[in-house]
Amino acid sequence: xxxxxxxxxxxxxxxxxxxxxxxxxxxxxxxxxxxxxxxxxxxxxxxxxxxxxxxxxxxxxxxxxxxxxxxxx
Amino acid sequence: xxxxxxxxxxxxxxxxxxxxxxxxxxxxxxxxxxxxxxxxxxxxxxxxxxxxxxxxxxxxxxxxxxxxxxxxx
Numbered sequence: 758x759x760x761x762x763x764x765x766x767x768x769x770x771x772x773x774x775x776x777x778x779x780x781x782x783x784x785x786x787x788x789x790x791x792x793x794x795x796x797x798x799x800x801x802x803x804x805x806x807x808x809x810x811x812x813x814x815x816x817x818x819x820x821x822x823x824x825x826x827x828x829x830x
Numbered sequence: 831x832x833x834x835x836x837x838x839x840x841x842x843x844x845x846x847x848x849x850x851x852x853x854x855x856x857x858x859x860x861x862x863x864x865x866x867x868x869x870x871x872x873x874x875x876x877x878x879x880x881x882x883x884x885x886x887x888x889x890x891x892x893x894x895x896x897x898x899x900x901x902x903x
Contacts, residue, residue, distance in 0.1 A: 765842050765843075765846075770837075773837050777879055781889040783890055786891050789892035790871060790878075793870075802849070806847075816853060819858035819862035822859050
């Protein structure tokens with residue numbers, strides 16, 4: 758599912774790119790990475806919710822996130 | 831490579847989980863998702879840097895990020 762909710766602020770995204778190696782960070786690259794990370798976060802979260810419900814819980818736990826990452830890889 | 835730089839703020843991470851379906855968001859789940867997204871962002875960024883250098887540029891562009899995502903999937 759494609760989303761465009763822009764929850765993540767742009768400045769830390771730029772730092773993640775900058776930290777990776779020191780090249781200049783184009784503004785469009787920050788927006789591109791933000792969209793990728795929000796999409797990935799949404800995919801993980803949806804799977805984690807299914808896992809939490811499956812376990813009979815109403816709270817998403819770290820173990821749900823961790824298993825969800827393995828499942829969607 | 832495992833990183834723990836905590837560039838991303840925790841509140842938007844919690845909203846990504848919350849937006850995915852409305853269950854309660856455990857605090858440890860926010861931290862787990864933050865680590866996953868930062869790791870994924872770092873992996874993408876490192877590959878994007880290689881691609882930018884390969885193209886003879888000193889600036890990371892959106893097209894580098896987009897190709898990097900395809901390559902590391």
